[in-house]
Structures are given as structure tokens and as C-alpha cells.
Amino acid sequence: MHMEKKKDWWKESVVYQIYPKSFQDSDGDGIGDIKGITNRLEYLNELGINVIWICPIYKSPMDDGGYDISDYYQVDDMFGNNEDLDELINKAKMYDIEILMDLVVNHTSDEHEWFEKALADPKSKYRNYYVFKKGKDGGPPNNWRSYFGGSAWEKVDGEENMYYLHAFSKKQPDLNWENEELREEIYKMINYWLDKGLAGFRIDAILNIKKRFEYGFFEPDGEDDLVFIGKWILNQPGIEVWLNEMNEKTFLPHNSMTVAEADVPENRLKEYIGDNGYFSMVFDFSYTDIDVPETGEWYKQRNWTWEEMKENIYQSQYITQNNGWGALYLENHDQPRSINKYIPKEHINDYSKKMLATLFMMLRGTPFIYQGQELGMTNIAIKNIDIYDDIATKDQYKRAVLSGMSEEEALEHMNNRSRDNSRTPIQWDRSKNAGFSKSDNTWLPVNENYKLINAQSQREDEHSVLSYYKKLVALRTKSIFKDIVIYGEFGEFNIPESSIIAYERKLGHNKILVLINYESTKKSINLGNEFTNIILSNYEDSVINEDGHCTLRPFESIVITNIGDKIDENKK
Template sequence: MKLTEAKEWWKESVVYQIYPRSFQDSNGDGIGDIRGIIERLPYLADLGINVVWLCPVYKSPMDDGGYDISDYYQIDPMFGTMDDMDELIEKAGELGIKILMDLVVNHTSDEHEWFQKALANPKSKYRDYYIFREGINGNPPNNWRSYFGGSAWEPVPSESNMFYLHAFSKKQPDLNWENIAVRNECIQMINWWLEKGLGGFRIDAILNLKKRIEYGVFPANGEDGLVFIGHWILNQPGIEEWLNEIDELTFKKHNAFTVAEADVPEERLSEYIGENGHFRMVFDFSYTDIDTPETGEWFKQSKWTVKELKDKIMINELITQRNGWGAKYLENHDQPRSINKYLPQEYQDDRSKKMLAVLFMMLHGTPFIYQGQEIGMSNIRMDSITDYNDIATHDQYRRALLSGMSPDEALEWMYRRSRDNSRTPMQWTNQKNAGFSNADEIWLKTNPNYHEINVEQEQMDETSVLNFYKKLIYLRSDFSKYKEVTIYGELVPVESSDTVIAYKRIIDDKELLIVVNFSDAEDQLFTEGCYEQIIANVELPKIVENKFILPAYTGAVFSKILEVE
């Protein structure tokens, strides 16, 4: 493959996702803030990343971790001020780091001025900013289940037989995108932020904008008598007109980095990430959600195999690179820690953490590293469901009990899959609260393993997970002779056993071979050509007659040696 596709700054980026509430507390109130992020910019620059994605810091009552926005133009006092935000954008820019924010326009908080006015006066223009419908004899218009459980319809206070739609929490009423005034408000807000110097947006729940409202009681798919809402609100016909409008009037004008939370069918992917796509890239959920059923019930996890994981990764890679550019990730604020999700407990160690790093960092697309992933942070065991903050965790726990599980059994599943696993405070040192805060009480428990897993100790250990990530990130840097092939090289799968994931990255006369033995047993790989090792997480036997001997949980990158005539 030759380098023919256009080079773009966002293709050559390495993104670091921050959950601000948990990253660094600068004022001792037990909550992370923007000034804390500013303090840690040198660490991020040293890591080698050049884009930071911030989970929401807008003004919010925090019913859903800031994804319930009450004012798009204000920073929540919990995180600081707009002056702090301006300083973050400026100082990050001085270090060559761009800032992405979350764009949440499917819904607002119920405390947003628009919704408050819609409730106060049914005849105001703001009533049409949201989706209100009459019920059926005092019951909701239908039996849709919200993503967070319970009915997706909430009764309107002081109005009989009137309901509003919320695909997520009842404190997150959905906006009515059929209303051009709503679209114009959102477009104006997006441009306001981009003109401040923002690098772009991670776009939340964007495929839910278009709704197909139907009345009635549909066949239930859960013990609660409700039905999954997605069939009626995900990727509905006509949504592409709105997405194109947003792109033309905002993102394209600013050459903005946009990555959408969008599960797009293959036949439409080029519309979304192609040369004239609505976004620069979208996240793939096929392998990151491999452990949960389509209904999203964490306590009914699927019994996936490595072969299934391998197939899902490779299918997605081939489809995505045919259509555009991909966004690669193992962890984010909605996922548990990858080491707990993908590896049996007895093999959750630094070797397997590095193996996972090789697997995902070398794929075709822009890598997204979630805070703490680079030091190998893991899930946390809570003593009680009351220790969890996440609204979805409390709903999943309730549904697990409804299914017949005991409280202990349900709590075990929360340990495996709760979103709070990734939201525990960043582990900087082995001191109080892992160096996150000097407060006596912090907003969410710190994982007790911070005494062993923390930035300070890993910086001093050349063999640490942190320094291994730095080596992988370096391959994509301007100083690396492997930059072009690592970023732009075509991904070509290599035939291997069911538990070995192997692929090549090829561009012009450069070729990398990436090999991952995703099992606890030694395996081998046969391939033609002569290769030299660049990076590996274990001592590898010498390559003999095109045969690679792969110890358990190997993760390695090789470069093909050109034959000299």
C-alpha cells in the first residue's frame, strides 16, 4: 500500500481521555478540577499525547456525571471558572496539546433554562424544544425502557396525562431536533466553543437525535415489562440531513477533530467517516462491549472467546479502513478497566497489560488512552452498592436483584462491569488519596492498590506499564522512523491460531508485524520474511525458519528487514 490518503493532524494524534472529577484536585475539596489538569499538563506532554478529551465540565447538577448539562456556556463551579478553561486551552496549546470537549446535544438537564420555561408555560416556544406527548389514560405513551432503566417517559408535574421523553435519566429530557430553533441554538453553541480555540468534540449519543414516536405496548424484553428504546431512536432515516448540516456549519469551518459515539452499520459507514463524512471518526463498540448482551444487562455477560474477539477486531479494522478513519480504545468512562474485562483474574498482571497495549495501540486509526490505563489501573471492589456513584450501576444492581440474584451476587457483577471502575481517582503516588487530593473525604473511593500502582513509582521503573506505553506512543512521533507505517500503514490480518491475534501494517516498502498471544499457553506463528524485534513485553526466543515461538500473553512488534540483492 502506498501513502495516498490525506495526512491530517487528527490522524496523527494520540488522545488522552480525562474524567475531570477524578484526575487531580487542586483546591482540597475532594473533587478534581480544571486547575488540577493544568498542573498535570507536563505529565501528559511527557507521555507523548497531543490531544486531551475532557468529559463534561459544563454547568450541571451531575445526575449523570455532567452529561446532564444545565448551561452550555458556563463551567460548573465544581471544576472552576471559564477563565480556568481558557487558561487550560492556552497552556495546553503551548505544549502542542489540543483540547476536545464532550458535545451533548441529544438532551439537556431538566434544570436547563429551556426546560424550566417549557414546564412553566406549555404555550411557550420552549415547549417545542423538547418531546412532550399525551399519555394513554394516565399511562405513558408506550413501554419504552430508557438506557438507564425504567420508563423513558416521565409524567409532567402539575399536568395530567402529559409526559416528556428521556432516553437516559429522567433528569435528562431529550431535545426535539425536528425544531429548527433547537438546531440553530446548538450550532451557535458549537461555533462559540470552536472560536475559543477548542480542538474539537467527542460527540455523545448523537445517533439518538431522530425519534420515531409510536404509541402502544410493545413485546417486553426484560423482567420489568419494558422494551429497549433503541429500535425507535437509533440511526433513524433523516438523521443524516441534520448531521451534515452541523458538519458544514461548524466542524468543517474549523478543521475540528470530531469523534462520534455512533454504532453505524457497515453499509452507511462511508457517510459518517468517508471523505465527506459527517465526522472524522467514530468509535466501534463490537469488541469493547463483547462481554455484554444486546440488552445491556451487565449481570448476563456473554461467554466470549478470544477467537470472537479477534474476529470482531479484524472485521471492524478492514471495514473501517475501507471507508475512512477509526478511533481505537480499550477503556473509557463508560467501561470497566480492560485488564479485568479481558483477562482471567490469575493472569491480570503487567505482562498482560502490556499485551493489551500492543494489541490496541498498533491498530489502524487514532488511539484513545483513558486516564490510568497507561499505568495499568484496575477495577475496584466496593463494600456496598451505596459506595457506587454511577446512576447506571444502581439501575443494573436493581435489575440484577429483580432477576433473582442475591445482593452479593449482584454486587459481584457490579465489580466486574460498573462504570465507576474507571472513575476512581487517578493514582499519582503512594501517598494520601493516591496523590489525587489532600482532602479527608473525596467524592469516590480510591482503589487500595494505589500503593503498588501509581505514576511516581512507574516513572522510575524502566520495565513499567507506563514506560511501555511511552515506547508505543513514540512509534507514532515525528522522531520515529516507523511513524508513517504505524499511523498510515494498511492493516492486513495474518493467519494464525484461534488465540493468536496477528496482523501487519504495510506502507510502501515498510512493514510491521504485530503479534499477540492471547492465551496462557505457548503458541507459535509462521510467516514469510525476515523480521527484527522493535518492542516486546517478554523475552522472546530467536526466530527460526520463519517460526515465531510465543510465550503466554506475548505482545510484540517486529519490523521487516528488507532483503539486499
């Protein structure tokens, strides 16, 4: 792939997301590292993916899992050094695997040299690299609440009535993008990494870079007398000027793949992901955050339905298709495990795991598989709030207890929705710590079910969740159906049975039909006579009768075509 990258090479990619602390520990300190990733390239190559996205590995005090960067140019000692990263980039290329890193440019760590200089000397140029404002009426400039709870303003020690803005934790001061000199520093850093051979970036919290500052006390939306900051710092007018500037000075000249964490309003989507968009694609949150109330208090889970889920997926597919290109995902480092979110406990099994995989991998867009998802890893039951590492989980727990929940109830909600569910070490085999580390203490506990769910046993089982993911990846990367799955238009397939997800992918006369039974009861449907050839299904003996009649068993998923042979896994 890297030899002669065509313009939109990323459309044909399957991405694998790595949370490096939890992937593979190579030096026995209980924390995953870059050498660990390099040592597992063969596994990733076998899975068939061709891009790896690595969560932040830059120098950081790790207040927010590395999203608080203190030096953009150095790898943190926890993960190794810059030479290890060079080695990973080069060895990955030998497998035709490209590397994406995170780009975090809404804020830095408060331990970044720029911020330290800004604090040390109010008259230095670095004061203008961040957002400092005078307080009002003896308190902060306003009552904005940060994403992680509490005021978005922190008082500056030793200065009267001066505050700095942090949309996230107080150790993550927001950068001042209004300052052209700061923007140039950021573009210089982006180009440094792209020149090194990175294929691009996943871009964090980018829609927050433009702020609409107002003094005052705004109508609170929670028990804490604060109001969510989003209204003033999300999608603000004028942001497009900087996004365009960044694209033209960095990504475009390098033919980079960029995926933005950005909830973009539909009427502006084309600007972001169209042919001349600021980014290659954006993540869509409409079905992955379906269980979160609008206030963001995920300890109060919404009673969502699969009907809603289906509606959100269809709508997202149509909107994205009309405007550009999308990024598909079921899991990431900010989500719990998908099987626990979407499927009732009593129905969690290999059928329901493969059903979810089929639903997501056959949609239009570039799929992102999160580490362990391909094994069907599950949430972890943590017995004590102190064992959690995630800053947001601790805040949600506190707010849950404040709202009147018992500690037991609050903990149960954390077990359901905490980001740490997906951050537990990946389960490689049945040995100590699931083969993740030789240490006696891993940074987060290993899920106790690792002897049942692990890569080694699934590699040896052709019916495993891992083997099924390999088939889905092959369908997108090297089968005769590849072009339909990648470029085919998405459309609903109308059948009277409403509690089924049925969609088509169509390229010219060639079509693929995907049928998904998301319930634990059987469904009978009639497909007519156009679709007869089953390419892939999560039951061994799926059947479509000659008259087009089909019975879908609990959580059955079938991929059918109106053309040709079954998947040819050897066709390059």
C-alpha cells in the same frame, strides 16, 4: 501541531481521555478540577500524547456525571470557572496539545433554562424545544424503556395527561431536533467553543437525535413490561440531514476533530466517516462491549471468547478501513478496567497489561488512552452498593436482584462491570489518596492497590507499564515507523496457530507485523524469513530465529518489521 493544522491532523494524534472528577484535585475538596489538569500537563507531555479529551465540565446538577447540562456556556463551579478553562487551552497549546470537550446535544438537564421555561408555560416557544406528548389510556404514550431503566416518559406535574420524553434519566429531557430554531441555538453554542480554541468534540449519544414516535403498547422485552427505546430512536431515516447541516455550519469551517459515540450500520459508515463524512471518526463497540448481552443487562455477563474478540477486531478494522477512519479504545469512563475484562484474575500482570496495550495501539485508527490505563490501573472491589456513584450501576444492581440473584452475587457483578471501576481517582504516587487529593473524603474511594500501582514508581522504572506506553506512543508519533503505524493498511497475517492474533500494517513495501499471544500457554510459530527485526516487545529477550521460528511465551506481544533499525525515540 496547532501551528498549521493539515486537513486530517487528527489521524496523527494520540488522545488521552480525562474524567475530570478523578484526575487531579487542586483545591482539596476531594473532587478533581480544571486547574488539576493544567498542573499535570507536563506528565501528559512526557507520555507523548497530543490531544486531551475532557469529559463534561459544563454547569450541571450532576445527575449523570455531567451529561445532564444546565448551561452550555458555563463551567461548573465543581471544576473551576471559564477562566481556568481558557488557561488550560492556552497552556496546553504551549505543549502542542489540543483540547476536545464533550458535546451533549441529544438532551439537556431538566434544570436548563429552556426546560424550566417549557414547563412554566406550555404556550412558550421552549415547549417545542423538547419532546412533549399526550398520554394514552391513562398512562404514558407508550411503553418505551429508557437506557437507564424505567419508563422513558415522565408525567408533567400540574398538567393533565402530558408527558416528556427522556431516553436517559428523567432529569435528562430529550431535545426536539425537528425544531429549526433549536438546531440553530445548538450550532451557535458549538461555534462559541470552537472559536475559543477548542480543537473539536467527542459527541455523545448523537444517533438518538431523530425520533420515530409511535403511540401504543409494544411487545415487552424484559420483566418490567417495557421495551428498549433504541428501535425508535437509533439511526432513524432523516438523521443524515441534521448531521450534515451541523458539520457544514460548525465543524468543517474550523477543521475540527470530531469523534462520535455512534454504532453506525456498516452500509452507512462511509456517510459518517468517509472523506466527506459528518465526523472525523466513530468509536467502535464490537470488542469493548463483547461481554455485554444484547439486552444491555450487563449483570448477566456473556461467555465471550478471545476467538470472538479476534474476529471482532479484524472485522472492525476491515470495515473501518474500507469506509474511512476509526477511533481505537480499550477503556473509557463507561467501561470497567480493560485488564479485568479481558484477562483472568490469576493472569493479571505487567506482561498481560503490555500485551493488551500492544494489541490496541498498533491497530489502524486514532488511539484513545483513558486516564490510568497507561499505568495498568485495575477494577476496585466496593463492598456496598451505597458507595457506588453511578446511576446505571444502581439500576443494574436493582434489576439483578429482581431477576433472582442474591445481593452478594449482584454486587460481585457490579464489581466486575460498573462504570465506577474506571472513575476512581488516578493513582499518582504513594502519598495520601494516591496524590490525587489532600481531602479526607474523595468523591469515590481510591483503589487500595495505589501503593503498588502509581505513576511515580512507574516513571522511575524503565520496564513499567507506563514506560511501555511511552514507547508505543513514540512509535506512533516520532519514530521512523510512524507513517506505517498511522497510515499502513491493516491485514491479517496467516499462520496455522489459530489462538494467536497476528496482523500486518503495510505501507508500500514497508511492513510491520504484530504478534499477540492472548493465552497463558506457550505458542510456537514459523514466520518465514521476511520479518526479522524486532522493534518492540513486552518481554526483554524476545527472539526470532534465523529460520523465522518464534516461540511466544504467555501473553507475549512482539512488533516486528521487514525494514530498518529499531525504534529511534529521538527522531522528531
